[in-house]
Amino acid sequence: MEQTFDLVVIGTGSAGAATAQACREQNWEVAIVDSREYGGTCALRGCDPKKVLVGAAELVDRTERMIGKGLQDSVRINWPDLMAFKHTFTDYIPGAHEKKLKDAGIHTFHGHAKFVSEDTIDVDGHRLTGKHILIATGAKPAPLSVEGEQYLANSDHFLNLEQLPSPLVFVGGGYISFEFAHIAARAGAEVHILHKDEQPLKGFDPELVQELVQRSREIGIHIHLNTSLQSIEQLEGEVAADSQPSGAEQLTKGTANQARYMIRANQQDGEQGNQELRLECGLVVHGAGRVPNIMDIQLDQGKVEFGKKGVHVNEYMQSVSNPRVYAAGDCTDSPGLPLTPLASLESQVATHNLLHGNTRKPDYRAMPSIAFTIPKLGAIGMTEEEARKLGDRVTINTFDTSTWYTYKRTNEQTAMAKIIIDTSSRQILGAHLLSGEADEMLNYFAIAIRLHLTIDQMREVLYAYPTPASDLSYMLKI
Incomplete structure (x- = not known):
């Protein structure tokens, strides 16, 4: 089946959906595609659901600080109840999001989009030709290339855990690991963070990071600096290999609370040299950075140049090699930070330039960045x-x-x-x-x-x- 549109958008997150709707309002024929549920990372498996969990953790922390200063009893997080509450913010979004797009007259498609030429993508047999194409596919966890990497959970899995395993090991010292670590610690789990360098939370002020690391350790988070993950092994005798659910199902259902893993890491000590760190845990979570989610859409076929940081775009958010194509958000190599407000800004710029020609550029001054630790x-x-x-x-x-x-x-x-x-x-x-x-x-x-x-x-x-x-x-x- 072949169809032609003024604009084909790949991705239904904050960058893609906004451009699709704005162009449709100008009577463009618009198609939008996503291989996952409609709504994007921030609304479904990122900023918004995370902040719900952070809110509960903040209440625990604030109450504990005031014990003996007007408050008498502490509070505890009931993880299943908290997750049920979180679902009230996320479960309705895919359906409501798609309905809104359809009601606007946008053609919606589900499946994996792949370029087959400079102006055409294939979506599981559907050929969509666009006068213009917008890539807004976001980012995904970076491959770590360690033995047993298939046992790594990621942020999606953590935000859908029905039970909270303990101990938990977070790999990487970025904001994802630290935010989740603070949530899990306030929920009663034993928590470890492995970070390969001396200073975690790069991009933030080192002096303030040092204070946060100290505070994190005071609440019981074990932070292992200069420590690199080497391998993950699923221990025998916990969950039989032939009876395990696979992928996200295994990591989010009750089996995540039964399965046990052994992680091995290389810990560099200035005085004692390298040492092996071994930790047995209930879940290992990837928090070691993200990469543009563009490797499976066959950019080469569309003559769209890209690199490690994403689609090569000019100052107008336009592909430097294929003028039909624009890109916005975490999938580009723009100087913007990988944050939702920046994706929205780049989407607005791309929208303007699609509709009116290349006359607008993103203003990257004053990009606020926040880690929702406690x-x-x-x-x-x-x-x-x-x-x-x-x-x-x-x-x-x-x-x-x-x-x-x-x-x-x-x-x-x-x-x-x-x-x-x-x-x-x-x-x-x-x-x-x-x-x-x-x-x-x-x-x-x-x-x-x-x-x-x-x-x-x-x-x-x-x-x-x-x-x-x-x-x-x-x-x-x-």
Whole structure:
């Protein structure tokens, strides 16, 4: 079967669906394809369901901090109940998402999209020819090439566990591992993180990361630095090989709580040299980075150039090698961070350029990044290392805010802020935050940097008091 469209979109996440709908509103004939449930990573198996679990973990943490300071009894997470609550946010999305697209007059397809020529893709026998094609396939866990890699769970599996196994081992020291580790630890699991380097959470301020690592260890998370995973072995006698469910089913159903694994890792110790670390656990979760999800769509057939970082795009989000093709989000090699707001920004740019010609470029200034650990870790703008190279032109204000009223009133033991200010323009160049309020506070700095506000303008604002925002005037001084 062959059909022709003005636009064919591959991927139904935040980047793909928005462009499809916007072009359809301009009476384009639009088709959209996904090999998985409609809705994309963020809504179904990423940011949104994760934040539901984080919310419960935050309540546990906040209650524990206040024991003896007005509260008497602690609370516990009931994992099956929490997961049932999470499902109320995700289960309806695929159907509702597809219905919305269909109601708009968009042709929906399920299956694996593969280029067969510069303007045509095949979807399980359906040939879809597009005047334009948008690739918005996101990212997937990076291959680790270790023995027993087939036993690795990933973020999808963790967010669908019916029971929480213990111990849990998270491979990689990025935000996925740390966020899930904090959730699992507050839910009562024994938790380990393996990270191959000295500093985890690359991209965040090292001093604040060090504070978060210390706090993580205080709540019982075992963080093994300079440690590389070597192998995963499923132990005999727990689940018979011929009776196991496979893939995601095995890792999310009750068998995940019965199966046991032995991981072996190489731990580098400066004084004692290399040592082998062995851990027996109930689940090993991949948190060691993601790669563009483009390797199975036959880009070569579409004459779409790509590399390790994704589809090669120009400043208009257009393929550098096939002008019919645009791409947005985590599947591109654009300078944008692999975050949902950046995918949405690139989608808006691609939409504009598809409809009106290449006249708009993404503005990547002020890209806020947040790790939803407990406390939260946030970053935006210039790093301290970058600022130091500018000499006297900048002031770096570093505060231990744990004694400030905002955090002391809930007995928050770990809270820091580092604000980088241009002394000549009096504008904010960067902000790095560690606290329970870091996510919302980061948004104030995003506004200031994006709109070129000075510290004087920020301090002129009358903020409600006492609120976290009312602390801004103390942070913005030269």
